[in-house]
Amino acid sequence: MTPNGEPIIPDPIRSLMQTQHPGIAGEIEGAITTLRKLQKIAGPPEAARPPGAGVAEPSGAGVAEPSADATTDGAPAAGGAAGVPPAEIGAARSEGRSPPALAAGDSFGRYQIVRQLGKGAMGAVYLAYDSQLQRHVALKTPILGGSPHTVARFFREARAAAQIRSPYVCPIHDVGQIGGVYYLSMAYIDGRPLSRAVAERRLGDARAIAALTQKIARGMQKAHEQGIVHRDLKPDNIMIDGDGEPVVMDFGLARRVDDDVRLTTPGSILGTAAYMSPEQVDGDLEALGPATDVYSLGVVFYELLTGRLPFQGTFTAVLRQIAQGEPPRPSSVNPALGVDSPAERVCLRMMAKSPANRCPSMGAVVEALDEAFPRERPADDAKPSMRKRLLSWAAGLFTRRTGARPSAGAPPGSSAERTLAGSGSGPQEKKDRQSGDQTVDLPRSHGS
Numbered sequence: 001m002t003p004n005g006e007p008i009i010p011d012p013i014r015s016l017m018q019t020q021h022p023g024i025a026g027e028i029e030g031a032i033t034t035l036r037k038l039q040k041i042a043g044p045p046e047a048a049r050p051p052g053a054g055v056a057e058p059s060g061a062g063v064a065e066p067s068a069d070a071t072t073d074g075a076p077a078a079g080g081a082a083g084v085p086p087a088e089i090g091a092a093r094s095e096g097r098s099p100p101a102l103a104a105g106d107s108f109g110r111y112q113i114v115r116q117l118g119k120g121a122m123g124a125v126y127l128a129y130d131s132q133l134q135r136h137v138a139l140k141t142p143i144l145g146g147s148p149h150t151v152a153r154f155f156r157e158a159r160a161a162a163q164i165r166s167p168y169v170c171p172i173h174d175v176g177q178i179g180g181v182y183y184l185s186m187a188y189i190d191g192r193p194l195s196r197a198v199a200e201r202r203l204g205d206a207r208a209i210a211a212l213t214q215k216i217a218r219g220m221q222k223a224h225e226q227g228i229v230h231r232d233l234k235p236d237n238i239m240i241d242g243d244g245e246p247v248v249m250d251f252g253l254a255r256r257v258d259d260d261v262r263l264t265t266p267g268s269i270l271g272t273a274a275y276m277s278p279e280q281v282d283g284d285l286e287a288l289g290p291a292t293d294v295y296s297l298g299v300v301f302y303e304l305l306t307g308r309l310p311f312q313g314t315f316t317a318v319l320r321q322i323a324q325g326e327p328p329r330p331s332s333v334n335p336a337l338g339v340d341s342p343a344e345r346v347c348l349r350m351m352a353k354s355p356a357n358r359c360p361s362m363g364a365v366v367e368a369l370d371e372a373f374p375r376e377r378p379a380d381d382a383k384p385s386m387r388k389r390l391l392s393w394a395a396g397l398f399t400r401r402t403g404a405r406p407s408a409g410a411p412p413g414s415s416a417e418r419t420l421a422g423s424g425s426g427p428q429e430k431k432d433r434q435s436g437d438q439t440v441d442l443p444r445s446h447g448s
Helices: 011-020 023-042 087-093 148-162 194-202 207-225 278-282 290-306 316-326 342-350 362-372 386-402 415-421 425-434
Strands: 111-120 121-132 135-142 172-178 181-187 191-193 238-240 246-248
Touching: 111 135, 148 172, 148 181, 191 194, 194 238, 207 246, 207 290, 207 316, 207 342, 207 362, 278 290, 278 316, 290 342, 290 362, 342 362
Parallel strands: none
Antiparallel strands: 111 121, 121 135, 135 181, 172 181, 191 238, 238 246
């Protein structure tokens, strides 16, 4: 290391590496450049730091592997927070600076940065190319600060989401740290957030909205079956992909229902205020379960149906209304729904104040919406089939010729049916054709 913290990589050695490995020469140069950026953020090495500087030494560029420094087994690390190895805790106890901004063309471990997708107070998300698996991914570099508990929550988000298998939940590919910078690699969803679709009011009628909500509920049911609660379900965390299908994202506040480790203090509030359940507003961690997500999805359903949130106002006013008030009926905001419509009943049940009065599970939400919006029979099913039309014609012909009325319940292929089907020849058929009584014009039988 140089006194400035830069890696000592003489040009001859660099040239030798690039000569021996021409296929990855660009990646080698990119890795060196990225390492220098990371070391500038982290500060000089221990020998060059003034006493008490307290900035952790970067662990070096490289993807975290399942080893002593990995966090895939969920076991508490010695001397640190549950499930977080000492090396990660050391990085988390740094000054908590924001991760370095990555530019198009930069290398970040095995990932090649294509462009930035978004940046906010919680970090940045990039479109990146995974050179090892040869696919595009969304690469998240969150701002975790210096708290080991925050790092623990971040890794728990990855563990939670990685266990879910559903087309309506965004899969997690990889998690770790490179040079002290934490990252999360997930599927890249080429689409738009549901919040934008709400703003543009391009969601269709109540039936289409119910179908969309059902798909979200199916994805969340898979999460709940794994014992995982999202706790921050909202339109910003739901993407609509190119096929118009919803994909639940960002289990950033997720926790396992059966997990004994508490990363938050009782009485604290986690979640986005407008979509919080009453038990979240109360800060009762023990009460948080699948019913919490049912309530939040009910708020999303309400917003999709009406175009507005059920409770509005300042932060404290919204929390007070969630805890004590009742939302306006959706039909009072959108009269087209109809008073006490099936959609309204399901929505208000999902948003019941007491978890015991809500739909007991996301699967129950799917069933309730199925009952509220029975599947429409295709128009073709309402038309009689050609076979039925033929039999009807033959039955009418048989009745006119013999004066007898055949059994309506004769099974297909029975002697009665064969008699009917074979009795359409002769002079009477000509007469019937001329009178136009028959409904289907059949060709004459051979030999007539």
